[in-house]
Amino acid sequence: MELQSIIKQNHLGLLFQQGLFGVEKESQRAYGDGSVATTAHPKAFGSRAYHPYIQTDFAESQLELITLPNKKLEDCLRWLSAIHEVVLRTLPEDEYIFPMSMPAGLPPADQIQVAQLENPEDVAYREHLVKSYGKNKQMVSGIHYNFQFDPELVKALFNAQNEIKSAVEFQNNLYLKIAKNFLRYQWVLLYLLSASPMVDDDYFKNGVPQDLSPMVRSLRSSKYGYVNDPDVIVSFDSLNAYVESLEHWVNSGKLIAEKEFYSNVRLKGSKKARDFLQTGIQYLEFRLFDLNPFEPYGISLNDAKFIHYFILLMAWLDETATQEDVELGQQRLGEVALEDPFSVTAYSEEGELLLFALLDMLKDIGAEQTAVKIVQEKIMQFSQPNNTLCARLVNEIVKAGGYQQLGAKLAKQYKAQAFERFYALSAFDNMELSTQALLFDVIQKGIKTEILDENDQFLCLQHGDHIEYVKNGNMTSHDSYISPLIMENKVVTKKVLAKAGFNVPQSLEFTSLEQAVASYPLFEHRAVVIKPKSTNYGLGITIFQQGVQNPDDFAKALEIAFREDQEIMVEDYLKGTEYRFFVLGDETLAVLLRVPANVVGDGERTIAELVAHKNNHPLRGDGSRTPLKRLSLGEIEQLQLKEQGMDIFNTPAKDQIVQLRANSNISTGGDSIDMTDDMHPSYKALAVGIAKAMGAAVCGVDLIIPDLTKPAEPTLQSWGVIEANFNPMMMMHIFPYQGKSRRLTLDVIKMLFPELKI
């Protein structure tokens, strides 16, 4: 099989670089001093019986964070980032994620609990491992890297050759070639990426080995790491040989199960190795990698890319490693693992040559320039061992005054970072905050989620066979299609609500300015709102709070409204305060008061200073990447001040409220205040009825209420509904400026997946 020439001749270079990527990252929950936590896995993470993202590996303290397969490595690491942020924000205040592979501050063995999984077999397996390897070794953590070629590539390669007749056999040969070559050359990755130079003395059951240097390249991948008995040799000569030797060790009792064979490459795609002969190897799992303590999530994107290209090189190479080569590779791995991190490796020439071959490959397959740069940088490290990750780590350990100290310091730093913008998921910051909040919750609770379209905020959630699609965090299959169509149209909304018996302000609609102007006598002295029929952002709206007083003002307001729409409404103006009711199903889950942009005087600072101070609030920012918008002091605000006889240099008295805007939109600096617990329940019930009348499962209902403490009466004086929104901004309620946060995204999940009993 001449893979290189097939790829070149068939222009398969790009397809060769595509595939599916997944990462599993183990790490210890730790206390502030870096010692392993002895607490139970947090209940907030839902059930480990199905959790796709947050599991425990060997020990109860050993988090295993998992990304689902992704087509892009970038996305894979984005998920890893998001999962970390969710975990860090959910852990108890005094717990952290330890950033290094070798555990520190190990508790006595009797306090190390194996993971308390629901399936008794899973627990029994772990108890067996304790007997074979001891608890300490099991606490070692690392990163597993899963890779699958694009099936189209495998098909194209198969079709382009004649040697092998069976597609399954072809695919098996391809993946087996990679596995063998990887085992032959894995020491190169270890040299470049290892990061487990040392461990506390109490890690060793029988005392620190005599011949062990104080600093090595990778304790984890050395014979002192969590590795099989050296007697257990599995043949990679052929898939048949592999299957038979693996079965031999299991049958002989040397391994309790196939999964106890801890090769740095695992063949994946079926439960039993023998099945690969029929159904084919589907993907490979590479288990070599130490946690990179300098990366908040244990691995950098550049290293992940480097590993990807390294794997491709293992397929690309002309030769395929023999069993002898594989064993040579294992031997070199063991040697390099125990080298001094600051020394030039014994095999640097082989390493450099291999990476030069990698550079040639990158050229042939048309890889991006960044890939070339990454490889060039790695090549340099063969002559400059001080620049390897492990050498740099050793320097930092010394600086920090010890292994555990450095781990604790970094762990705290990463946790603080994860709280910096606690309302967002850094990796999905291009999406809306409501969708980010929903993503947070599905990750936390363990619902498999696929982002179908990022720009469109379109998610697919899945639990078992139950699939739900969600757009914008709240548009779901639970809403009837007619309901947003009703709400989109103010005239129709009013007719529907009036028909259902709700208090709706009376209105007349006009399609011609002339007609509308002529209707003046109908509205003289009446308090009315003039507004375009379908716009949504407060544009074109004029309010005659004191009644329409003369035809000219009336005509002008009509004209302004007609600029925004071909149809306008003249509607009764309701006196009272506007509240936003968030309704989900049979319940009003949140009530919000929106207050126009303002500052409150302290008798000392000027308005400009008060604004600057208020803008320091952690929720304030540009208003799209943050829940609240910074106050500005533009033309509109200055005009508003002028009308109150002030300017920005005035110093308002203590507790004096200075209004900077007439409108209460959050998007112009308004404050959001949760009023859920203050609102009389009768209005909450009304909001539910209004949502139901429009067939909405999720709905934002705007009510005008003069007195929220008095029960609702059936008159417009008591309350009136002015609008309903099918895409209510959940974010306002989740992150209010004042008052209690209402985690509405979790309620959406409960609605969609009642079976989870969250």
Add this chain to the structure above:
Amino acid sequence: MELQSIIKQNHLGLLFQQGLFGVEKESQRAYGDGSVATTAHPKAFGSRAYHPYIQTDFAESQLELITLPNKKLEDCLRWLSAIHEVVLRTLPEDEYIFPMSMPAGLPPADQIQVAQLENPEDVAYREHLVKSYGKNKQMVSGIHYNFQFDPELVKALFNAQNEIKSAVEFQNNLYLKIAKNFLRYQWVLLYLLSASPMVDDDYFKNGVPQDLSPMVRSLRSSKYGYVNDPDVIVSFDSLNAYVESLEHWVNSGKLIAEKEFYSNVRLKGSKKARDFLQTGIQYLEFRLFDLNPFEPYGISLNDAKFIHYFILLMAWLDETATQEDVELGQQRLGEVALEDPFSVTAYSEEGELLLFALLDMLKDIGAEQTAVKIVQEKIMQFSQPNNTLCARLVNEIVKAGGYQQLGAKLAKQYKAQAFERFYALSAFDNMELSTQALLFDVIQKGIKTEILDENDQFLCLQHGDHIEYVKNGNMTSHDSYISPLIMENKVVTKKVLAKAGFNVPQSLEFTSLEQAVASYPLFEHRAVVIKPKSTNYGLGITIFQQGVQNPDDFAKALEIAFREDQEIMVEDYLKGTEYRFFVLGDETLAVLLRVPANVVGDGERTIAELVAHKNNHPLRGDGSRTPLKRLSLGEIEQLQLKEQGMDIFNTPAKDQIVQLRANSNISTGGDSIDMTDDMHPSYKALAVGIAKAMGAAVCGVDLIIPDLTKPAEPTLQSWGVIEANFNPMMMMHIFPYQGKSRRLTLDVIKMLFPELKI
């Protein structure tokens, strides 16, 4: 109560003109010769137990067509027009609607059947009427005109006075004043609007009365019409007196029920007159009006407006008629009814004075200028009796050779008119054809319908308490909101369908032109479609049917797609024919083939002539008001011809198909061909599954199928789904160019109202 000054002082002139209007129009089903039909009420009209639009009055042949209350008189007549079009298009081929009040060609009494209603009491009441009045009189038809003031007006008037303390009493007085004044002056309307100058001799049970002139103004309103025994005098002196005298006649057995009192004004709003004392008169019914044979629907908009202003005048007048005045009015009505239609009426001065007062009122209330013109025209008719409707009718009867002959001629003319654009409802022609078709069906089957928003195609359908909202004829509560959101997004659609296991062409999406261009090697030699992610009108699409052959063409196509959207797709091109499947619930109801604009040669005519001929097809027009679009011979078509080595002056051979367009859109002149019965059922089942996977109740699924006769297989070679539409054009299937019409709107109604068992 000084109504005039209250209205003037409070600027209530406009509000005074508002109200609710409804019309009930009786008329006989007739055969082609004008004689009364003896057939049963057509079953297609559903059940008379609830039908709000199409009922029968006295006789089985006597249609009663009813409009629901409308705020605008214009809308009232639009509904009347629509109901007529529905009836005329539904009647048996040899039946018509007789356009005149007095029946012609009366069958022998034993062949006149009273209306066969479901409620036995209703039938019994009619049998009683037969005994009291004979069958012939019952066959007389007319128009009943219902009017209610805007309740806001009544409230405003009540609030502006101090005389009467009870709102109900005030309202009763207001309506009673109108009723009395109307009875006093109704002869004026009779003079101007009457149209029953004669009747066949056999109408009279006991022979033609000796003293009857051959031509009069209104036989129907004369003592020879369908009127109560002259002994039955009901007092309008006060509401109390009215209630008591009416109850007296019922108790005495002279009337079988209150409803047998055939006053030209009926007080309305409750079943029993006595209830008015508590709950108030809600509206008035005016029953004076003869059918206007010159109007296809029995009444003109101008006359309807005139009646409205006349009613307002009855409230506006300073004086209120006494019981004596009422009886004087009745007497004059009887006299004028029997006057010679060509004579000046005996009371012309009173009539003219009244209408001058009407003109004054119009000025005072700020009525539109057209109202003034209408009244001025009527005033002229007092000095020019030849211009009255009745006089003009007599002239036409003479011309046509007889009463029945004229009726038959007009009936045929109106039926033909109703078929001119049989796919539309003339009065609702501003709405989409699919919505018009749905309106046709709800009128035919008897579902109460309110148009909530015409521009937005938003309807509210109601049967009993069951309300359904419909937009665009097919968007309903049965669809989940997520399903149109999925369909709106091509990328998401593909992912959802692929996940559900349907054959979807593979694709890659790009957000940058550069990346997309660089992907060339992935697509070299592959047949692909390049298209923007979200546009819908075929814009920006390039098809490489024979595979992408060079990077330049590829880049150019990408650039074109990026002009339409920020995200584009490169998708496998599927070979085969595209069919549109219309799915509703569990069934594919229609399958359509769309063929690009073309003409078929006959060996004689040029392409230009063939196009002109094809454009004569009744379904072709501008494509928005017609189901099909006229072929054009613009640049694109001429270029298409040129590519085939032709121009518009070529004469294609017999049966030669000349393609004028590459795209098959109906909107560019394409032909729609129903293939429902030709399509293999396996594909229909697939389309249903595809709709279900997206949660859609109504869905247009586009499948590419190479051979519609072979059963579907699970490969892209057998079929592939390329798109799904949440707003499929039902109209294409209802009015195809070739093949069977599929009345999908009726299926939508069946889905929404299964209880109707249509």
